[in-house]
Amino acid sequence: MDVVPFVFDVAAYSAIFVLVVLGLGIIASMMGIFNFAHGEFVLLGAYTVYLVEGTGMPSWFGMLLAPLCVAIVGLVLERLVIRRFYAAPVVAMLGTYAIALVLREGVRGLLGGQFYNVSAPLVGSFGLGHFSISKWRSAVIVITVVVMVGCYLLLVRTRFGLQMRASLENPALARASGISTSRVYAATFALGAGLAGLAGGLMVPIYSLNADLGVPFLIKSFLAVMLGGMGSFEGSVAGAALVGATSAALPWVIKPVVANLLVFLIAIVIVKFRPEGLLSRWRS
């Protein structure tokens, strides 16, 4: 087994996966909602890039536009629907599942059940020894790291991040201190949706666009968030990195079907015995 392509493959998949989980994790942690429509936000991001490219503009422009568009969709949905579900996590699951169904089938109708390819802004590859490394995948890894650091700084260093963390920690007290938690929640949801849109936009040149693009990520992302522990930014990232790396690495060793099964089983069992998440001990 060659080490370089293996490491690169694992890193590239993990990077995309972390990006997907980041948005989901922020929404789940801050609002206690497992957003079943997250995969469809990813899909909408990818679809935006496809549409932009269809008008003749370069695809990198679509990738800039995708997070904005999806964030607006997220904002509208939050104001209309999601905010009714804050106190009831199970109802939220059903509601977001319904949204997911509508979005996915809507896009399927627009795409006509076809697969479409979107070209990457960076084509080709560069050599490393006698291996070739895809330029776009490398760029995705870099962008993921930048976005991750950006999110961390947003949460820890800005006024908005402080308000978000306050609303998570103690909503009543946050409201008493003059923070509009409802507005913070709306912004948080839009942020999470925007991150999903970005992930979708970046991944669409790698996976071709079809209506089920986001589906395989969804359940894995839930597990990653639970694995890392809800309520922490680092937890979601660590959980995502772990699940992403494992599920990319295992198929190199054992049959993909069995690998999939193993990843899920291990994750569920770990979450059962450490429901507060893997990082809880380290944090306390």
Added chain:
Amino acid sequence: MGTMPLMQENSGGRQRAPAYRRVLPWIEIALLVAAIPLPWLVEDFWILFATKVLILGLLAISFDMVWGFGGIMSFGQALFFGVAGYTAALIATKLDVTSVLVLLPTAAVTGLLSALVLAIIVILGRRPTTVVFVALGTLTGSYVVERLARGWSYVGGQNGISSLPRLTIGGVEIEEGILFYFMALGILATVYVLVRLLMRSQFGLVLAGIRQQESRIAFLGYRVQNYKGVVFSLGGLIAGTAGGMYAFHEGFMGPGQLGPVLSTQVVLYALFGGVGTLIGPIIGVGLIEIMSYALSQYWETGWPIVLGLLLLALVMFRPTGIMGLLVSDRERVGSFGRPKQAADPVAGTRHEAA
């Protein structure tokens, strides 16, 4: 965090408490009376359609028992349904067994065992698990098993197992049609009565208490996790029976019958009809299947969108489903003991909690 069936409680419950008319038994009797002469009144296609509704109705009440009465959000009902159906189909094709007396009990036990395994992972144990964990755990299970079935050539991979033989009983083939219809109706009615009795028994009373306030029941000395495990496994048993019948009625079992799509479809059936009424989910299956059939004639790709909008409207505006229109909250959630009794423990707790 109230479980959903109880979300809209206490709207003037106290005033209504002294006298209320029982509506549910009349609906139940009316549906049964309507179901008996049905096969002689409609064309063959609709007999098959009605049989499918009865079988899916069985699946729907298994979900209603687990969620509406047990308060466990299970996205895994299709898993038990499918695993049991696959097992029965494999036995029929590989071992040439066609007797219904072997295959359906096997399916039921398979459903029970698969639910038990899943319960051990997501419900049982020293620490109580959260409702979100159970929901995501069952969803994951359903997803994983579907993936497994799709990739495993022994069980037919993507294509599933097709051209199943007909079920037999004592040398007589149970043809899809009137005979199969009455078998499904008989099983559904029997299971329905048994579940109804169980949910109105002391066991059901404990479940109601768990739904209301889990910690209080635990303080009273009940092993909450075990009660949940039992109701979850019984749900698996019923779903398994439905899966066994479905496989032989359709003559086919595929990975689609295992996965999250059917699992969530079941949730929709129950929500639409009315969770916690048992009869509601069956009505839900009937109405949704008819709508689905009618709409897919004209606009095939539009049906899932309509389904999604319907589900969204339900959870936002009418969480009690259709039955919520006909049946009072008090009757829907259930009362225990004789209606005349002054002390109605569940109603008492409810108002107190509210």
